[in-house]
Amino acid sequence: MENKNPIQVADRLFLVLETLAETGPVPLADLCRHLDLNKSTVHRLLSSLIYMGYVKQDSETGKYALSFKLLTLSNKLMSHMDILETVRPFLKKLSEETGETVHFVQLDGLDAVYIYKEESYQNSIRMVSKVGSRIPLYCSGVGKAMAADMKETQIREIWDNSPIRKLTPHTIIHYTQFLDKIKEVQQKGYALDDEENELGVRCIAVSIPDFKGRPKYAFSISAPVARMSDKRIEELSKIVLHIKKEITANMR
Structure with missing residues (x-):
C-alpha cells in the first residue's frame, strides 16, 4: 500500500476540510498559515x-467555514448503521440506570x-467526547475490550503501528504490560481505562462482536474518578456484562 496519496490535489482538498473542521470559521490568511500553503493555492x-x-x-x-453538506453525509452514513438501532435502547437504559454517560x-x-x-443528565459534569471523534485502542477501555477478543x-x-505516547502518567507504553492487561480483560470480561487517556476520568468497557463474531464494537461507561471507585467499578461490571448479554442476544 502506498504511503503517499497518488492524487496530490485530493490530499490537499481533504486537508482543507479537516483543518476547517478544527478551526471553525477562519480568514484566508489564517488558513494559509495553518496549511503552510501559499494564498493562491489555498484560494483555488x-x-x-x-x-x-x-x-x-x-x-x-469573508471567513471560510464548512457547510452542512458534510453533516448530511455523516447522517446518511449513520442511517445505514443498523447496529445503532439495536443498541440504542439498551444504552439509554444503561445510562438511566447508572446515571453516567x-x-x-x-x-x-x-x-x-x-x-x-448517551449523555447523562443526572450529573452536572459533562464528558467532552463527541460522536465522530477517535480514541486510540492502546490507551482506552473500549480499545482493550476489543483487543481482548483478537x-x-x-x-x-x-501496537506496533500505533504512535504509543504517554498521554498521562498512567498510560501503558510497554507491550508486555499491555498484554497483561488484555489477559485481565479476558478473565474478567470487561476492560478499564484508569486515567490512561485523560486524567480524572475512569471508564469500564465491554466489546460487542459483529454478526460474524469479529471484535468490531464496544461500549463504555465514563465518569470522573470521584464517582468511579473500585467498589463502584465492581458494581458496574455486573450491569455492563448483563447489557452486553442482552445486546448480543438481540443481534442474532
Missing part, C-alpha cells in the same frame, strides 16, 4: 470546495470511533 482549493458545496464564505466577514464505538484501524453517545498477532500489529 477553497473555490473548488465552494463549487462542490462543502465550504462556504461569509459575505460580511455511555459511549458506543466502532473499530477503525488503530482507533475506536465514537458513533453514539488474536495476539493482530494485537501486536495494532
